Amino acid sequence: MLTDSDSYGEGWDLIDAIPDEEVCLAGMIPNQSKSPLPTLLHYCQNYGVGDVTFSKYNMPNDIFTCSKSLLVEPDEDSMSPEKAYKRTTRGKHGGKKQFDKPKIHKREVFSTCAMTSIVNEASLFFKLHHCSGVEVNRNRELYLLK
Numbered sequence: 101m102l103t104d105s106d107s108y109g110e111g112w113d114l115i116d117a118i119p120d121e122e123v124c125l126a127g128m129i130p131n132q133s134k135s136p137l138p139t140l141l142h143y144c145q146n147y148g149v150g151d152v153t154f155s156k157y158n159m160p161n162d163i164f165t166c167s168k169s170l171l172v173e174p175d176e177d178s179m180s181p182e183k184a185y186k187r188t189t190r191g192k193h194g195g196k197k198q199f200d201k202p203k204i205h206k207r208e209v210f211s212t213c214a215m216t217s218i219v220n221e222a223s224l225f226f227k228l229h230h231c232s233g234v235e236v237n238r239n240r241e242l243y244l245l246k
Contacts, residue, residue, distance in 0.1 A: 101138055101139070101140040101141075101142055102115070102138050102140065102141045102142065102207075102211065103142045103144050103145060104144075104145050105145070105147070105204050105207035105208050105211060106204055106207075110138070111137075111138030112203075112207055114135070114136055114137055114138055115137070115138075115206065115207055115210045116203055116206065116207075117135070118135045118206075118210070120179045120206065121179065122135065123179060123206055123209050123210050123213070124174055124176070124178050124179070124209050124210070124213040125213075126210065126213075127209070127210040127211065127212075127213035127214035127217065128173070128213050128214065128217040129217075141211060141214055141215070143156055143211075143215055145211075146186075147186070147208055147211035147212045147215055148186030148187055148188075148208060148212055149174050149178045149183050149185075149186055149205070149208050149209045149212045150174065150175075150178060150182075150183035150185065150186070150187075151172075151187050151243070152172050152173065152174045152178075152187075152212055152216065152243070153186055153187050153188075153212070153243065153244055154171070154211070154212050154215040154216055154219075154244055155244050158244040159219070159244065160242070163219065163223055163242075164222070164223055164226040166227055166230070166231035166234045166235065166236050166237065167235070167237050168223070168237060168242070169237050169239045169240065169241045169242045170219075170220045170223055170224070170237075170238060170239065170240045170241075170242065171216045171219055171220055171223075171240065171242050171243075171244065172216070172240050172241060172242060172243050173213065173216045173217060173220065173240060174209060174212050174213050174216070178209045178212075178213070179205070179206065179209055183205075184198060184199045184202075184205045185197060185198045185199060186199075186208060186212075220240070224238070
């Protein structure tokens with residue numbers, strides 16, 4: 101199980117073992133034979149990398165509608181040193197929380213990629229099965245800041 105990206109004694113060693121350039125993809129499209137993963141991501145925290153943040157507490161009530169946009173997902177350079185932070189509306193650091201360790205950055209990338217991808221996949225499933233004859237919004241423009 102995974103929860104807090106700065107905790108010990110969880111399944112984070114499996115995420116730490118994934119090559120940096122594959123960690124986001126491993127969160128979005130899990131492949132157990134290539135990169136074994138923990139069975140559960142308990143999203144009790146907020147996760148983020150760069151300007152992309154996932155917080156269940158800021159999830160809009162209308163996320164599963166035909167007109168609501170999808171969540172913005174981390175881009176392919178999410179492991180770059182320039183993205184070693186997450187946005188926050190709290191704190192004294194200008195809305196950014198810098199990651200103090202590379203492994204925290206990596207864990208946040210994995211969690212953010214996994215959570216935004218899962219919500220988008222569920223939203224697209226809803227749209228494809230319940231929005232016939234209606235304009236479906238597939239844009240990824242919804243940010244969830246804490």
